[in-house]
Structure formats: C-alpha cells, structure tokens
Amino acid sequence: MSARNILVINCGSSSIKFALVNEAQETFILSGLAERLGSPEAVLHWQQGEHKDSLVLSGADHRLALSHLLPIVQQAAAGALHGIGHRVVHGGEYFSSATRLDAVSLQAIRQVAPLAPLHNPANLQGIEAAMKLFPDLVQVAVFDTAFHQSLPEHAYRYAVPEALYREHGVRRYGFHGTSHRYVSQQAAQMAGLPADASSWLVAHLGNGCSTCAVENGHSLDTSMGLTPLEGLVMGTRSGDVDPNLHSHLARTLGWSLEQIDAMLNKDSGLLGLSGLSNDMRTLEQAREQGHAGASLAIEVFCYRLAKSLAAMSCALRRLDGLIFTGGIGENSALIRSRTLDHLSLLGLKLDAQANARCVRGVAGAIHAEGHTRVLVVPTNEERQIALDTLALLD
Numbered sequence: 001m002s003a004r005n006i007l008v009i010n011c012g013s014s015s016i017k018f019a020l021v022n023e024a025q026e027t028f029i030l031s032g033l034a035e036r037l038g039s040p041e042a043v044l045h046w047q048q049g050e051h052k053d054s055l056v057l058s059g060a061d062h063r064l065a066l067s068h069l070l071p072i073v074q075q076a077a078a079g080a081l082h083g084i085g086h087r088v089v090h091g092g093e094y095f096s097s098a099t100r101l102d103a104v105s106l107q108a109i110r111q112v113a114p115l116a117p118l119h120n121p122a123n124l125q126g127i128e129a130a131m132k133l134f135p136d137l138v139q140v141a142v143f144d145t146a147f148h149q150s151l152p153e154h155a156y157r158y159a160v161p162e163a164l165y166r167e168h169g170v171r172r173y174g175f176h177g178t179s180h181r182y183v184s185q186q187a188a189q190m191a192g193l194p195a196d197a198s199s200w201l202v203a204h205l206g207n208g209c210s211t212c213a214v215e216n217g218h219s220l221d222t223s224m225g226l227t228p229l230e231g232l233v234m235g236t237r238s239g240d241v242d243p244n245l246h247s248h249l250a251r252t253l254g255w256s257l258e259q260i261d262a263m264l265n266k267d268s269g270l271l272g273l274s275g276l277s278n279d280m281r282t283l284e285q286a287r288e289q290g291h292a293g294a295s296l297a298i299e300v301f302c303y304r305l306a307k308s309l310a311a312m313s314c315a316l317r318r319l320d321g322l323i324f325t326g327g328i329g330e331n332s333a334l335i336r337s338r339t340l341d342h343l344s345l346l347g348l349k350l351d352a353q354a355n356a357r358c359v360r361g362v363a364g365a366i367h368a369e370g371h372t373r374v375l376v377v378p379t380n381e382e383r384q385i386a387l388d389t390l391a392l393l394d
C-alpha cells in the first residue's frame with residue numbers, strides 16, 4: 001500500500017489552518033491558512049514546496065473557504081486523500097483519545113461547548129462544513145484535552161464545592177495535549193528509552209504556554225486547568241493570579257466580568273508586563289537595548305515557568321529529562337537558560353554551546369555533562385493529528 005495522505009484542519013472563529021500530511025514524510029505536502037473569514041478581507045494563503053500562493057475570498061465563511069481549498073488539496077494529493085483530522089480544543093470528560101466523527105461524537109462535542117465557548121463552536125463549524133463537502137471521507141477529531149484525561153483525581157480537582165464538579169464539570173482539564181504527547185514520544189526516541197517506560201517534564205512555550213508531567217506515556221499533571229488561562233505567563237494571558245482579583249477589580253474599579261476576562265486573556269502576560277509586545281523575539285531585542293519592561297516580562301516568565309516545572313516534578317517518581325518545545329521553547333536559548341538558573345535543585349544544568357545551537361528546528365540535547373537530560377524537541381501537532389487519524393482508519 002502506498003503512503004496515505006491526511007488533511008489536518010484547525011478551525012478558529014475567523015480562520016482555518018490546514019496541512020496536508022503524508023504518513024511517510026516529515027514535511028507537509030501543502031500547508032496554509034484561510035484568515036479573516038466572514039469579513040471583506042477574507043483570504044486563503046497556501047504553500048506547496050517552494051511555491052506560495054493566495055486567493056482573495058471576500059466575505060467567505062468557513063464552508064466557502066473549505067470549498068476553495070478542496071481542489072487545491074486534491075491536486076496536491078494527486079487525488080489520493082484518505083481522511084481528515086480535525087483539531088478540537090475541548091473534549092471534556094467524554095474523550096480520552098481521538099474519535100471518528102459521527103452523529104454521536106458530534107453531539108458530545110456540542111455538549112462540552114460551554115467549557116470552551118470561543119473554541120469548540122469554531123471547531124464545530126469547520127467539522128460540519130468538511131463533513132458536508134467530503135461526505136465519503138473518514139473524519140476524526142483529535143482533542144487538546146484528551147491526553148490529560150489520565151490525570152489522577154488529586155491533580156484534576158479544584159478545592160471548591162463538589163457539586164460544581166459533579167453537576168457543572170468544574171475541574172482541571174489541561175490543553176496542548178497533542179503537543180505534550182508528541183514531543184514526549186519523540187524525546188524517548190531521541191534518548192533511546194521506551195516511551196512507555198520513561199518520565200518527562202515538558203514545557204510547551206508558544207503564544208499559549210503550559211507544562212506537563214508525563215510518566216510512561218501518560219499525562220499525570222499539567223499547568224492549564226478548566227480553561228487555557230491557568231498556569232504560566234503567556235503571550236497575552238496572565239496565567240495564575242489570585243482568584244480574588246475578580247472581586248477586587250469589580251469592587252474597586254467597577255469592572256464587569258467581560259472586562260476582567262478580556263484583561264486577563266488579551267492584555268496581560270508578556271504584553272501586559274512589558275507594555276511593549278506579546279512576541280518573545282521583540283522582547284529579547286528590547287531587553288538587549290535596556291528596555292526595563294521587556295527585562296521584567298522575561299524574568300517573570302522564566303521564574304514562573306521554573307516554579308511550575310518544579311511543581312510538576314511532584315507528579316513523577318523519576319525524571320528522565322526536561323523537554324522544551326513551541327516557538328519560544330524551540331528557539332530561545334535565553335529563556336531556556338534563565339529558566340534553568342532557577343532549577344539547580346532539580347539537578348538541571350545547561351551546556352551553553354549546545355543550548356545556543358538548538359534553534360530554528362534543530363533538535364538535540366542541551367544539558368551539561370553529568371546532569372539530568374534537557375532536550376529541545378520541535379513539536380508537530382499536525383503530524384500527530386494525522387497519525388491519530390490514520391490509526392482510526394486502520
């Protein structure tokens with residue numbers, strides 16, 4: 001049988017990211033983005049090998065954008081498309097692994113939408129459009145939360161009244177599961193250890209950031225919670241704050257829930273601390289030039305990350321290594337080094353040259369000799385979603 005092709009789709013409220021993945025190739029056959037959907041500026045961009053192209057789609061919605069994408073995908077796949085894998089943010093307690101999409105699984109995804117009101121409805125729009133456009137293809141949902149369904153109850157419960165959990169699903173779910181799973185498997189391979197008999201701390205640092213403790217292929221704890229706001233400092237998200245901040249701001253400033261929500265999700269994190277940018281590259285440059293806000297944002301980011309990793313180590317009985325991934329984790333030698341400065345008690349120390357070498361997609365070990373393993377592992381959520389889709393085809 002020749003190598004199969006899977007289209008991976010990640011629908012946001014006004015965008016569709018996509019990649020055409022061939023099971024035998026590391027690089028994507030085709031990848032791209034439809035953005036500003038629903039507006040006059042809607043546009044589809046794609047890249048196939050060195051060739052880049054775009055198509056103006058004024059006013060197009062998700063379905064129209066997908067219908068324009070279809071012939072481009074068919075041509076790139078030479079007519080051989082074997083399935084579609086959809087990224088879905090929230091699977092609640094229904095899904096601990098990927099699932100084939102049918103009436104029953106779609107209903108379950110709809111039911112957990114209140115837990116991810118921004119994300120799941122957008123994911124559903126893409127799924128419904130794709131199911132209408134490609135009725136004969138197997139379609140699969142891969143959930144950001146699924147990998148963390150193995151958390152023990154003492155890690156996923158909040159210390160709030162039980163009825164909130166039992167009746168309203170208030171618990172910690174965790175996100176970025178596809179990435180944590182992918183990079184911990186890759187790390188085991190790189191270290192020559194079996195994935196089902198090795199223990200890892202993972203720092204996924206992109207625009208959203210989370211840590212995870214993985215033992216024998218299972219997530220045992222993670223820093224994000226009921227929503228992706230909990231835990232680390234992120235691009236524009238605050239991460240952990242005193243939960244009483246809400247009532248404090250309402251009482252003292254008269255802020256509404258919507259204002260507080262927007263402040264914590266969109267105006268905080270690196271952007272809020274620095275007063276400059278949510279982008280780590282910009283902050284590193286500004287720090288070089290003596291920008292105090294940028295320096296502070298970087299220090300808080302690294303300290304909070306180190307604190308979270310130390311906390312995650314409570315979940316593990318052994319540590320085979322720490323993994324850095326995501327745009328920041330894969331590229332920023334500075335962030336890796338400042339973070340590890342706080343973690344010498346865990347026996348972690350970097351080799352400065354190896355740390356400097358592992359950027360722009362270069363994977364490798366960056367720990368100093370005789371110290372616990374630290375690895376830079378580029379994530380590839382699209383590939384993992386394609387592999388999960390293929391596994392359900394078989």
Ligand code: ADP
Nearest residue numbers: 205206207208278279280281326327328331332
């Ligand atoms: P997303 O979560 O949207 O997938 P990415 O994983 O691409 O995001 O990560 C985006 C972050 O990675 C941004 O903060 C960006 O500045 C940072 N980043 C990318 N390249 C570098 C670099 N060379 N040095 C420092 N940070 C980088």
